Amino acid sequence: xxxxxxxxxxxxxxxxxxxxxxxxxxxxxxxxxxxxxxxxxxxxxxxxxxxxxxxxxxxxxxxxxxxxxxxxxxxxxxxxxxxxxxxxxxxxxxxxxxxxxxxxxxxxxxxxxxxxxxxxxxxxxxxxxxxxxxxxxxxxxxxxxxxxxxxxxxxxxxxxxxxxxxxxxxxxxxxxxxxxxxxxxxxxxxxxxxxxxxxxxxxxxxxxxxxxxxxxxxx
Amino acid sequence: xxxxxxxxxxxxxxxxxxxxxxxxxxxxxxxxxxxxxxxxxxxxxxxxxxxxxxxxxxxxxxxxxxxxxxxxxxxxxxxxxxxxxxxxxxxxxxxxxxxxxxxxxxxxxxxxxxxxxxxxxxxxxxxxxxxxxxxxxxxxxxxxxxxxxxxxxxxxxxxxxxxxxxxxxxxxxxxxxxxxxxxxxxxxxxxxxxxxxxxxxxxxxxxxxxxxxxxxxxx
DNA sequence: TAGATTGTTAATCGATTAACAATC
DNA sequence: TAGATTGTTAATCGATTAACAATC
Numbered sequence: 357x358x359x360x361x362x363x364x365x366x367x368x369x370x371x372x373x374x375x376x377x378x379x380x381x382x383x384x385x386x387x388x389x390x391x392x393x394x395x396x397x398x399x400x401x402x403x404x405x406x407x408x409x410x411x412x413x414x415x416x417x418x419x420x421x422x423x424x425x426x427x428x429x430x431x432x433x434x435x436x437x438x439x440x441x442x443x444x445x446x447x448x449x450x451x452x453x454x455x456x457x458x459x460x461x462x463x464x465x466x467x468x469x470x471x472x473x474x475x476x477x478x479x480x481x482x483x484x485x486x487x488x489x490x491x492x493x494x495x496x497x498x499x500x501x502x503x504x505x506x507x508x509x510x511x512x513x514x515x516x517x518x519x520x521x522x523x524x525x526x527x528x529x530x531x532x533x534x535x536x537x538x539x540x541x542x543x544x545x546x547x548x549x550x551x552x553x554x555x556x557x558x559x560x561x562x563x564x565x566x567x568x569x570x571x572x573x574x575x
Numbered sequence: 576x577x578x579x580x581x582x583x584x585x586x587x588x589x590x591x592x593x594x595x596x597x598x599x600x601x602x603x604x605x606x607x608x609x610x611x612x613x614x615x616x617x618x619x620x621x622x623x624x625x626x627x628x629x630x631x632x633x634x635x636x637x638x639x640x641x642x643x644x645x646x647x648x649x650x651x652x653x654x655x656x657x658x659x660x661x662x663x664x665x666x667x668x669x670x671x672x673x674x675x676x677x678x679x680x681x682x683x684x685x686x687x688x689x690x691x692x693x694x695x696x697x698x699x700x701x702x703x704x705x706x707x708x709x710x711x712x713x714x715x716x717x718x719x720x721x722x723x724x725x726x727x728x729x730x731x732x733x734x735x736x737x738x739x740x741x742x743x744x745x746x747x748x749x750x751x752x753x754x755x756x757x758x759x760x761x762x763x764x765x766x767x768x769x770x771x772x773x774x775x776x777x778x779x780x781x782x783x784x785x786x787x788x789x790x791x792x793x794x
Numbered sequence: 795t796a797g798a799t800t801g802t803t804a805a806t807c808g809a810t811t812a813a814c815a816a817t818c
Numbered sequence: 819t820a821g822a823t824t825g826t827t828a829a830t831c832g833a834t835t836a837a838c839a840a841t842c
Contacts, residue, residue: 365810367779368776370776375772389824401811401823402812418822420822504777547776556590625833625835640800
């Protein structure tokens with residue numbers, strides 16, 4: 357196992373810690389106690405201490421945590437500085453927006469190429485990155501060994517693309533397609549981002565908030 | 576409270592059920608047992624039955640669940656058919672992509688307008704929806720009473736926009752900004768979509784999968 | 795009826811919170 | 819030293835899984 361077999365719940369909170377610590381740093385705050393941070397982030401001080409101690413004792417009794425240091429530690433845990441070779445599949449609206457909107461370079465990652473089935477796009481660029489035909493995918497991977505793929509394609513194409521990319525040595529998938537990449541690929545790292553699911557949850561929550569009502573199902 | 580005070584974990588799974596049932600329906604499957612569905616979705620049959628029974632007994636002993644019926648029930652729980660008036664704040668890359676990519680109409684929702692601080696965009700359209708200056712926001716809300724806002728703006732502007740929109744009667748926020756909308760607005764429904772957080776989690780998972788190593792922190 | 799599969803209660807597991815001794 | 823705040827153990831809470839009687 358890695359570190360200590362950290363639970364998924366803890367991991368999912370790390371980027372949020374990283375974000376808040378970044379804000380504090382910007383504000384010029386040097387140190388912060390778990391208590392103060394907990395109030396700001398709306399969780400318990402206990403949880404913060406518990407979470408951080410999965411990775412090591414970053415704090416100091418009687419003082420708290422050094423903001424800059426702690427942020428760097430979390431960045432290291434998330435491997436933010438590591439070199440990463442990223443490709444994108446799908447140059448539609450969503451792909452373009454992600455390519456333009458996400459600052460891969462900020463974490464030392466390089467978006468190397470974008471692929472699309474539509475050959476008429478070949479030669480164009482998004483955010484300074486060339487678009488290629490999907491036909492060129494295998495050859496590109498053989499030569500450039502990308503490790504992460506961002507999938508911005510419809511559900512239909514996804515399964516096959518994942519298979520191909522896995523064969524080509526890609527081990528991480530940031531998946532915006534409607535298809536769930538499941539554990540068929542045991543060594544793959546996967547983040548499924550289902551925007552529609554998120555919107556549906558919001559739809560549910562909307563009703564919940566303005567409806568102090570009784571059971572509408574029992575009819 | 577609503578129905579039965581359903582836990583957040585259950586709610587978060589509902590859209591996924593809805594999606595898988597949609598696939599089954601497309602394939603022409605009429606009925607499915609919790610067992611068969613569990614294998615497909617990679618969770619336990621127990622959990623499926625437990626989840627569904629939060630809302631009512633949709634199944635039939637010895638038979639299973641009717642796919643079409645169950646899907647409709649879940650759709651109703653999520654209030655997917657309800658009329659919704661949606662506006663978007665921010666006509667940048669991400670806003671444009673969301674406007675073009677998400678099929679609001681499919682669920683009976685109407686994207687009424689997009690607002691942007693950059694007045695030079697006023698008059699343009701995205702996905703057939705007019706762009707207005709943010710200056711026109713209050714007046715628009717007074718006249719059109721939107722209930723949901725999609726926030727595709729930078730961190731800095733978010734807090735104020737949420738405040739304004741809340742005053743204007745908007746109760747639901749689909750938030751793509753780097754700012755966490757927190758419980759200051761007790762009756763607001765919020766879905767924070769932090770794409771960068773998701774990417775960072777993937778970064779962590781990547782290392783975990785190809786690193787059957789010991790503790791790198793203890794140095 | 796016999797077989798299948800649900801709805802539901804009970805058992806287990808994991809995650810969060812509380813408490814407090816260690817220590818800066 | 820006294821005060822503050824961590825790291826860590828123990829208690830609580832919630833969510834998942836297992837089991838099985840009810841029933842189609």
